[in-house]
Amino acid sequence: MTSDAVKLADLANSRPLTEADYRVMPHNEEVEQALLGALLVNNKALEKVSEFLRAEHFYNPVHGRIYDAIAKFIERGQDASPITLKNFFEKDADLSHVGGGQYLSDLASSVISVANVADYGRTIYELHLRRALIAMGEDVVNDAYDHNIDLDASQQIEQTERRLFELATAGEVKGGFVAFRESLTRAIAQAQVAYQREGQVTGVTTGLIDIDKKLGGLQKSDLVILAGRPSMGKTALATNIALSAARAHVEHHAKEGAVVGFFSLEMSAEQLATRILADLSNVASDKIRRGEVRDTDFHKFVEASQTLSSVPLFIDDTPALTISAIRTRARRLQRQHKLGMIVIDYLQLIQGSGRANADNRVQEVSEITRGLKAIAKELDVPVLALSQLSRAVENRDNKRPQLSDLRESGSIEQDADVVMFVYREEYYLEREQPARRPEEGEDKFNQRYADWQKRMEESFKVAECIIAKQRHGPIGTIKLHFEGEFTRFSNLENYRVDPTE
DSSP, rough: OOOHHHHHHHHHHHOOOGGSSSSSOOOOOOHHHHHHHHHHHHHHGGGTTTTOGGGGGGGGGHHHHHHHHHHHHHTTTTOOSSHHHOOOOOOOOOTTTTTTTTHHHHHHHHHOOOHHHHHHHHHHHHHHHHHHHHHHHHHHHHHHHHHOOOOOOHHHHHHHHHHHHHHTTTTOOOOOOOOOHHHHHHHHHHHHHHHHHHTSSSOOOOHHHHHHHHHHSSOOOOOEEEOOOTTSSSHHHHHHHHHHHHHHHHTTTSSOEEEEEEEEESOOHHHHHHHHHHHHTOOOHHHHTTTOOHHHHHHHHHHHHHHTTTTTTEEOSSSOOOHHHHHHHHHHHHHHHOEEEEEEEOGGBBBOOSSSOOOOOOHHHHHHHHHHHHHHHTTTTTTTEEEEOOGGGGGGOOOOOOGGBBTHHHHHHHHSSSEEEOOOOOHHHHHTTTOOTTOOOOOHHHHHHHHHHHHHHHHEEEEEEEEEETTTTEEEEEEEEEEEEEEEEEGGGGGOTTTTT
């Protein structure tokens, strides 16, 4: 028997238990009575609390039933007063111990003012949250003692975090109608912000001028899909965008940047850090990985680390995360660090909930993309999710990707606000170097080789970002400069490199 149990047994044997021996759930019946009395005197006061206060939030169940009855009468357009509700509660056995129908009159007659109705409602809801926290704490303890093979400790932690977040946000008044003049005022304010910025960026900057001009930056609540075939540079571009946004958050005082949460389901945090280090230090990433660095390179590493020390970029490299786990961790990051942007590498590695048929991958991906869009709207941040393309691209002469190349394209294309493709013609041309054909003459071969060489020169270190869908603006192709050794994308106009050098 534990010490606590012994203590309780001793108390029980020595004297009857009193209120001092246990803790009463947080409540305030006087506030509940004051609120109900105010509503009975002035039915219009219900508008101040009806969006967040429910009958189950009252500690006294009788008060919850009275509140529910008042709300129903008012919703039907009827007057909710002690007189109209008297018959409703006249034969109520639960109300009899507090005075029956007379109790309603007592509530109304004791009202001094209805001005504090909203404060009363918030107090009742606050005490309800405290009781819910206590109950949840007991559930967590009991679940931890219960060794359930279908629910491991990490899953229990995620469930607890989800329940905590739901408790924290359930009382927030969200949604509802907004007057058009308010929406118009916000739109004009957004346009003013864009006008005052040199880059005309209204969202989170990508660090790439032409993409920012086309998109206006990555917009809040948007789901942005960045897709491409392997080795096109999807992860490199996403990393560049994430780093640019995080740096801009510090350098421009959060005007164009954002705190970035990067979910790397494919690469480890160390591998991503190596890519970023290569970008900032101008030391090839493969040399860093193999240890082929010079003494002078470490000075560059120190400078890069000093630059990155204050950058709000957070990496989660847990593999096979579910949508619910991503949502839980993103919520936590937003509450702790005011998250402003999410990057996910990549969509097809997200694990489904298991509710969909395991054989139906299309249905599972549909659930995932809907979940990502819901996260973007709920947290009011842009979500940049990478996606693979089908092999159909490789079977065409023109290998530039299109919307139909998206794997499970129906759901991804439908749910995304922006779809971008990364394409590097140089990658394919390198593998298509002309070989002399037996029946081909010297002149014809030389001409084919010259044509190939010209295309190689034109595509040297050039990448294309193809905006194939944009819900709020134009589509088109943007050319970027790509340096594979540093895994770096940059603005093309800043570079004019001679391929013969």
